[in-house]
Amino acid sequence: xxxxxxxxxxxxxxxxxxxxxxxxxxxxxxxxxxxxxxxxxxxxxxxxxxxxxxxxxxxxxxxxxxxxxxxxxxxxxxxxxxxxxxxxxxxxxxxxxxxxxxxxxxxxxxxxxxxxxxxxxxxxxxxxxxxxxxxxxxxxxxxxxxxxxxxxxxxxxxxxxxxxxxxxxxxxxxxxxxxxxxxxxxxxxxxxxxxxxxxxxxxxxxxxxxxxxxxxxxxxxxxxxxxxxxxxxxxxxxxxxxxxxxxxxxxxxxxxxxxxxxxxxxxxxxxxxx
Amino acid sequence: xxxxxxxxxxxxxxxxxxxxxxxxxxxxxxxxxxxxxxxxxxxxxxxxxxxxxxxxxxxxxxxxxxxxxxxxxxxxxxxxxxxxxxxxxxxxxxxxxxxxxxxxxxxxxxxxxxxxxxxxxxxxxxxxxxxxxxxxxxxxxxxxxxxxxxxxxxxxxxxxxxxxxxxxxxxxxxxxxxxxxxxxxxxxxxxxxxxxxxxxxxxxxxxxxxxxxxxxxxxxxxxxxxxxxxxxxxxxxxxxxxxxxxxxxxxxxxxxxxxxxxxxxxxxxxxxxxxxxxxxxxxxxxxxxxxxxxxxxxxxxxxxxxxxxxxxxxxxxxx
Numbered sequence: 001x002x003x004x005x006x007x008x009x010x011x012x013x014x015x016x017x018x019x020x021x022x023x024x025x026x027x028x029x030x031x032x033x034x035x036x037x038x039x040x041x042x043x044x045x046x047x048x049x050x051x052x053x054x055x056x057x058x059x060x061x062x063x064x065x066x067x068x069x070x071x072x073x074x075x076x077x078x079x080x081x082x083x084x085x086x087x088x089x090x091x092x093x094x095x096x097x098x099x100x101x102x103x104x105x106x107x108x109x110x111x112x113x114x115x116x117x118x119x120x121x122x123x124x125x126x127x128x129x130x131x132x133x134x135x136x137x138x139x140x141x142x143x144x145x146x147x148x149x150x151x152x153x154x155x156x157x158x159x160x161x162x163x164x165x166x167x168x169x170x171x172x173x174x175x176x177x178x179x180x181x182x183x184x185x186x187x188x189x190x191x192x193x194x195x196x197x198x199x200x201x202x203x204x205x206x207x208x209x210x211x212x213x214x215x216x217x218x219x220x221x222x223x224x225x226x227x228x229x230x231x232x233x234x235x236x237x238x239x240x241x242x243x244x245x246x247x248x249x250x251x252x253x254x255x256x257x258x259x260x261x262x263x264x265x266x267x268x269x270x271x272x273x274x
Numbered sequence: 275x276x277x278x279x280x281x282x283x284x285x286x287x288x289x290x291x292x293x294x295x296x297x298x299x300x301x302x303x304x305x306x307x308x309x310x311x312x313x314x315x316x317x318x319x320x321x322x323x324x325x326x327x328x329x330x331x332x333x334x335x336x337x338x339x340x341x342x343x344x345x346x347x348x349x350x351x352x353x354x355x356x357x358x359x360x361x362x363x364x365x366x367x368x369x370x371x372x373x374x375x376x377x378x379x380x381x382x383x384x385x386x387x388x389x390x391x392x393x394x395x396x397x398x399x400x401x402x403x404x405x406x407x408x409x410x411x412x413x414x415x416x417x418x419x420x421x422x423x424x425x426x427x428x429x430x431x432x433x434x435x436x437x438x439x440x441x442x443x444x445x446x447x448x449x450x451x452x453x454x455x456x457x458x459x460x461x462x463x464x465x466x467x468x469x470x471x472x473x474x475x476x477x478x479x480x481x482x483x484x485x486x487x488x489x490x491x492x493x494x495x496x497x498x499x500x501x502x503x504x505x506x507x508x509x510x511x512x513x514x515x516x517x518x519x520x521x522x523x524x525x526x527x528x529x530x531x532x533x534x535x536x537x538x539x540x541x542x543x544x545x546x547x548x549x550x551x552x553x554x555x556x557x558x559x560x561x562x563x564x565x566x567x568x569x570x571x572x573x574x575x576x577x578x579x580x581x582x583x584x585x586x587x588x589x590x591x592x593x
């Protein structure tokens with residue numbers, strides 16, 4: 001499934017944002033800001049970039065998307081449902097008893113979820129393992145690992161980057177959601193990251209930087225990344241809460257769901273924008 | 275099963291369980307899905323030969339056990355059968371969260387091969403003597419826990435682990451110890467081995483320390499006490515049947531492990547028996563203390579885990 005029309009992709013991203021608001025409101029808890037902020041990137045990945053087939057979720061040749069910062073799973077679930085992995089109606093069950101849509105992703109019961117994630121820093125190592133397996137099997141699929149800037153506090157992440165460089169994993173593309181917030185505040189206050197570009201470069205990565213809401217630029221950046229012969233980090237500058245004015249750039253929305261009134265306002269804004 | 279001359283220590287071949295791991299993994303190398311993930315302890319884990327023979331299936335992660343566990347999970351989720359080789363103090367000691375989520379929760383087919391378990395590590399001291407690993411691993415869902423007693427059973431455990439689809443923890447040790455099993459012994463995961471039959475007391479142990487239990491049985495026999503010695507190499511799933519049938523006969527239980535008394539083999543057995551068939555029990559292990567530097571036999575003496583201490587425990591229990 002490759003949608004080339006930017007207008008069409010924009011519409012999908014908007015629907016995903018509406019899904020996120022509805023899911024989180026119904027669940028009564030969850031992570032709004034990061035999920036909304038990554039809607040454009042997930043749209044571009046699932047509807048243009050990834051080589052995947054929802055009807056064959058275990059096809060060994062598929063590209064892998066590993067969500068390392070598992071807490072933004074509402075955007076993953078919505079993208080998977082809209083891509084055809086499971087019926088949209090299932091989205092309503094987010095965080096409910098007996099639902100395959102767990103509060104943080106679980107790979108066993110939900111097609112399209114490559115692994116379980118939640119504790120930060122773990123997805124990146126698994127993505128590196130998958131990239132190594134692809135090399136061993138001489139397969140050409142690519143591994144896209146989504147991480148957040150706050151996640152870069154975790155030492156494990158840097159351990160994984162060192163290994164990716166050591167084994168020259170040019171099939172690994174790390175996407176950094178640079179939204180400048182984490183649960184307790186702004187990243188500059190909680191743990192200053194200084195230059196992520198310099199850090200990644202010194203770890204042997206080729207670094208690309210992109211506006212995480214410009215769909216055309218995202219498509220071009222991902223396509224460029226695929227052709228680079230080193231591990232790649234795409235630093236995606238995003239606005240947390242993007243699309244819902246009262247949430248944008250406010251760290252207090254990192255780990256919070258809108259109530260019904262706020263959801264109404266958010267959905268109106270999104271519908272007007274579509 | 276048990277070698278005939280088991281009680282003649284000087285006649286027995288001495289080999290370590292870690293050598294058993296290294297030799298088994300080398301022979302498993304012909305399985306193209308088997309991968310070894312190392313954290314800078316290849317020589318200690320005896321996997322250097324595998325590394326030389328199968329360089330493309332040997333991933334050296336450096337001293338980074340958390341990442342190594344995740345990498346192993348990623349390999350497993352891509353169809354490989356990775357063995358993560360390190361010391362038990364670091365793996366699962368340092369990467370338990372990764373074991374819990376990346377491996378057990380995701381049902382990733384990772385084999386966690388951890389050497390240098392127990393006081394018997396010796397001179398390196400407390401930091402490197404993993405005494406809590408059984409406790410922190412067996413509480414996790416979806417994982418099989420194995421702690422073989424000697425070189426032969428270790429090799430067989432490694433081969434059995436490959437056939438299990440899912441996480442397996444293999445606990446083994448640094449020190450050379452007597453080879454007590456005959457080469458043709460059949461090792462079955464989940465099936466404890468009755469090494470000596472007895473009627474008065476059941477002694478269940480795991481790992482190389484079981485040789486102390488065998489020596490104790492020999493001493494007890496002189497006092498007309500017949501001890502049944504069970505090698506409980508599989509701590510999870512526990513072989514309830516073999517343990518219960520022995521306990522119903524002897525009514526007395528001593529458990530022995532080179533591990534804390536909290537949460538290990540003894541705890542696992544007592545959790546089961548307390549609900550099925552409670553009996554008088556002594557759990558022998560390290561009594562809520564850290565270890566220290568010393569020779570293995572010195573440490574077993576100081577921490578009251580040698581055969582003479584087992585004899586004393588049995589006599590006290592039977593009083």
